[in-house]
Amino acid sequence: MEPSTGILPPMNKPAPQPLDPVAIRREFACYRQAGAPLVYLDSASSSLKPDCVIDAVANHYRQTPANIHRGLYPMSEAATAAYENAREQVRRFINAAAREEVIFTSGTTDAINLVAHGFGNALQAGDEILITGLEHHANIVPWQLLRERRGIVLKVVPITPAGEVDPTDFRAALGPRTRLAAFTAVSNALGTETPVAELVALARAAGAATLVDAAQAMACCPVDVQAWGCDFLAFSGHKLFGPNGVGVLYGRRERLEAMNPFKGGGDMIRAVTYERTTYNDLPYKFEAGTPPIAAAVGLGAAIQWVEELGLPRIATHEAALVAAAIEQLAALPGVELVGRPRRRRSIVSFQLAGIHPHDAGTILGTNGIAVRAGHHCAQPLMDYLGLPATIRASFSVYNTPEDITALLAGIRRTQEILG
Numbered sequence: 001m002e003p004s005t006g007i008l009p010p011m012n013k014p015a016p017q018p019l020d021p022v023a024i025r026r027e028f029a030c031y032r033q034a035g036a037p038l039v040y041l042d043s044a045s046s047s048l049k050p051d052c053v054i055d056a057v058a059n060h061y062r063q064t065p066a067n068i069h070r071g072l073y074p075m076s077e078a079a080t081a082a083y084e085n086a087r088e089q090v091r092r093f094i095n096a097a098a099r100e101e102v103i104f105t106s107g108t109t110d111a112i113n114l115v116a117h118g119f120g121n122a123l124q125a126g127d128e129i130l131i132t133g134l135e136h137h138a139n140i141v142p143w144q145l146l147r148e149r150r151g152i153v154l155k156v157v158p159i160t161p162a163g164e165v166d167p168t169d170f171r172a173a174l175g176p177r178t179r180l181a182a183f184t185a186v187s188n189a190l191g192t193e194t195p196v197a198e199l200v201a202l203a204r205a206a207g208a209a210t211l212v213d214a215a216q217a218m219a220c221c222p223v224d225v226q227a228w229g230c231d232f233l234a235f236s237g238h239k240l241f242g243p244n245g246v247g248v249l250y251g252r253r254e255r256l257e258a259m260n261p262f263k264g265g266g267d268m269i270r271a272v273t274y275e276r277t278t279y280n281d282l283p284y285k286f287e288a289g290t291p292p293i294a295a296a297v298g299l300g301a302a303i304q305w306v307e308e309l310g311l312p313r314i315a316t317h318e319a320a321l322v323a324a325a326i327e328q329l330a331a332l333p334g335v336e337l338v339g340r341p342r343r344r345r346s347i348v349s350f351q352l353a354g355i356h357p358h359d360a361g362t363i364l365g366t367n368g369i370a371v372r373a374g375h376h377c378a379q380p381l382m383d384y385l386g387l388p389a390t391i392r393a394s395f396s397v398y399n400t401p402e403d404i405t406a407l408l409a410g411i412r413r414t415q416e417i418l419g
């Protein structure tokens, strides 16, 4: 027992207030403007943007639209401060050890390509990169291109019939030539949440570096790169209530320092002659040219907005919606759920018997219900499942139980028309 301090122990903290999606909707112009009720179930593709993000971007262009880092006048200095402040917000949000480890990119795809070049180009023929059967094309194709450049071997950990990555299979696929394990934190097609910390630990024990594709994780899971122990992490602003055209590559400092730049140009250099160039310090070494300044500022505003809502509250809200959606969809005749992961985030994939997902998506769309129907940029996963496509509903902070009711009504209508 701890020695008494004579101070009363703190009262148990009250449970956090649940999110109020109806109040949250008031912060979104597209809900205020929608003539008919907007049933937006496609946040896994891109989340909607709250006013504060749109205002941050617009105000940036109104007040400080100058370029950064190079100008010695107040407007440029203010723009630089805003951009670097956004970097610090990202650093805090993902708990990176230093701001130098946060590189602004144009998105997850760009961030993974940066690693495929900066880290990948130093690999030798026969070195292995390990991915899983859940990956988005953004975490497949850059490694195939690297295979063409360097002769590396791309290995895939198969998933279980439930749509999960079994750590035992992952461990078995690691070998002495595995140089990098690159895997998603949350599957965009099935919603599976992978055991990131466990997979990172397994890869590190085998001497491999790790890259976490956090594109689907950022808006619903607390992400802590130091707790996870990963070497790289990639995400996009537009799935985190932020603007398009900005994303982040987190890289552990030693890894980034050992890497060559991916793109050359202004700002990433220290000195240039016709004979040779020396590179700038981190993080600028990887930010050639004028970066997405306003978008980064908007991403900072989005992060602040998410922090104010609180990720645990967001996760609780979305978990309740997903559980209700699964229960109601499973009870509907002709609906087949795709994937049954035990740990799932805000995504549900399903099929309608005898109806092509694209036809279903079109009818749902014309009835005001925005879902995604397709291969979700995960064609190898669809091949494994033996499906051409699925219908995907994804949930976010502004979704309500009524959205699920509308989805079910839309499905029944689709079945009446096409079934």
Ligand SMILES: Cc1ncc(COP(=O)(O)O)c(C=O)c1O
Residues within 6 Å of the ligand: 044, 045, 107, 108, 109, 110, 136, 138, 139, 184, 186, 187, 188, 213, 215, 216, 236, 377
């Ligand atoms: C898991 C995952 N990885 C990568 C991406 C690519 O993101 P972006 O198109 O923003 O680069 C996505 C986008 O859907 C995704 O869901």
